[in-house]
Amino acid sequence: MAYRRFNLRAALLLGAVLVASSPALAEAVLHRGNAGEPQTLDQAHTSINIEEFILKDLYEGLTIYDATGKIVPGAAETWDLSDDGLTYTFKLRGDAKWSDGSPVTAEDFAFSFRRVEDPKTAAGYANILYPIKNAEKVNKGEAQPADLGVKAIDEKTLEITLERPTPFFLELLAHQTALPVSKASVEKNGADFVKPGIMVSNGAFKLVSHVPNDNLVVEKNSNYWDAANVKLDKVIFYPIDDQAASVRRFEAKEMDLVYNFSADQIDRLRGAYGDQVHVSPTLATYYYAFDTRQEPYSDVRVRQALSMAVDRDFLAKEIYSGSQIPAYSMVPPGIETYGEPAKADFSGLSQLDREDKAIALMKEAGYGEGGKPLDIEIRYHTNPNHERVATAIADMWKNTFGAKVSLVNLDVSSHYAYLQEGGKFNVARAGWVADYADAENFLALSLGSNKTFNYGHFQNPEFDGLMKKSYEETDPAARSKLLHEAETLLMKEQPVAPLLTQADLWLVSGRVQGWHDNAANQHLSRFLNVSE
The missing domain is CATH 3.90.76.10 (Dipeptide-binding Protein; Domain 1)
Structure with missing residues (x-):
């Protein structure tokens, strides 16, 4: 018995040493x-x-x-x-x-x-x-x-x-x-x-x-x-909004996941890291909001003109390297219960025709060449992609209308806090990722009663009425029709200008x-x- 006890004890001691030194049991x-x-x-x-x-x-x-x-x-x-x-x-x-x-x-x-x-x-x-x-x-x-x-x-x-x-x-x-x-x-x-x-x-x-x-x-x-x-065993979150720094830390193997890297790096990163680069289509819309509380953004003609003058194909292809899709509807495609979204009526025009129509609308509203000067401030949150989009749009508005455009950026938390707390602005970048796969989730952002996410404080009783009816409608087809009517009205009024249907960019x-x-x-x- 003594011999067996001795060997058992020795085995337990040896096992403890092996466990302590085993990399398989290192902290994950x-x-x-x-x-x-x-x-x-x-x-x-x-x-x-x-x-x-x-x-x-x-x-x-x-x-x-x-x-x-x-x-x-x-x-x-x-x-x-x-x-x-x-x-x-x-x-x-x-x-x-x-x-x-x-x-x-x-x-x-x-x-x-x-x-x-x-x-x-x-x-x-x-x-x-x-x-x-x-x-x-x-x-x-x-x-x-x-x-x-x-x-x-x-x-x-x-x-x-x-x-x-x-x-x-x-x-x-x-x-x-x-x-x-x-x-x-x-x-x-x-x-x-x-x-x-x-x-x-x-x-x-x-x-x-x-x-x-x-x-x-x-x-x-x-x-x-x-x-x-x-x-x-442990997860460490790093709140880095500097995308270049995030990529560097990923490449140095200091971070395992990077969310929203700069899109102009897609080709280089794919060449170096292959399938560790993930471009994942999602139910999300990248848009600009207009502050409808003040002129000239209270004028639907100005909002329409500014939206028309944005070359969405350029944004998608040149800035996002084809990882995003031009958007002309607030609701992204791919929601089964909704079907094809209701697009802005200018979506079928060429970019040149849009610009001609935009110039005419802006002139009719009394702004641009021969009218009141356009001084526009674009707000966005710190991010190279958003900066490039804002810079490109500023150039489009300058070339089309002779507008003077300035850019203001804040960190992501401060940017959204400012908008949600009712801060005044001219034009502001925003994005919406579906909380649930239903068109209502995107359209409800523009309800007059939505004090948090209706950044531009858009007020339209007809739109609100259509949304109210959709909440009361239990027939799926009839409900979808009401939501399409609401989106058609929203895209006519353009308090929000959808620019891109987004994809999530991850390094894994x-x-x-x-x-x-x-x-x-x-x-x-x-x-x-x-x-x-």
Whole structure:
């Protein structure tokens, strides 16, 4: 017995040495470039995808996008929908826990949704949950948060009642605004609940540290219900909006993922890195917004003329190396429930004919050669691609109308904060990536009641009326017709000038496993791994 015990002990000691020195058990760390500093880590105030990428690693909604961009169960294991399409009953996972070990409850979700709609919260994206019964009334102060159509039946059963049948509701629940917060943590910590060392999250990772404009570190959450299948130990996000610097760090093998590199580098990078360069078509529109509150942008003729004078083919081919498609509709192609989008009526003209028509419209409005001078300021957020687009458009407007055009840029967070807070401007660059695959998501940006994303403060009762009817219409074909009528009107009025249908540009290191390009641009770190 003594001999056997000795050998067992020796074997255990040898095993410990081997385990300690095994590279297979080294810490698995993913280094993610994230294209900018997040404005917030509060679900109720998030609005851009560089925040979404982080938040969806930290938190898990009732539904999530899997690695291929499909909606699958998240914190909810199952759900049922009533025959009238108005009531969802979600069963939360029995082993769903917060990072502090406490259970994730139905009341946490009900509390979170009420918090988003409570006008005191001032959530910029509150409208994403408007399909929930009384959500819009609560958000506008016409009803109390307690009146919201969410109810915790028991600890693990959540009932959500809708205003009307909403075919894309499960997609809405995968949006970052619908991510839950821990009721106990928010009530205890207030606004500090987002800070490292305080944040309690229910996703695959937990927040460890955040050095603004340097890095944000998350580590595997051992209390996550599917922790056994999470292969990464740590993810480090780098908020770099300098695209050239991001590419250099990728080439130096300091970063595994780079989001939105400069499009003029596509050919060079493909030559050097082959299939590590990903150009993924997506449901997204690159557009310019006009501030309709002030002259001359309050004049539809001026907006139409400026839009017509933009050579979208040049932008797509010369600036984006063919990775983007010229756009003449606000809704991108590829939405099954909508079909072919409604394009601006000048889309069928040659660029020369557009310019001739644009000059005539501008002259009729009293601007340009022989009329009032055109002084235009284009705002955009720091990015070489956006700078090249703005410079090209400035040149087009100068050559066509004799306009004097200046450029102003801010970092991405400041740029969107300025627009969302109602700052005045002339023309501003913006982009919209589908929150869900439905035309309404793009058209609703221009509703008069949309105080957050209607950057140009466009007001048109006829447009609003068509959208209202579409919300009340349950027949899919009739609803699609109403949305097409609304888009036709929007493209006639041009408060927004769609320029390009976008593609997502990613650099994905060969050491990253589990990556799938998808139109939803969803790449949760829990589905990824790294190998040496």
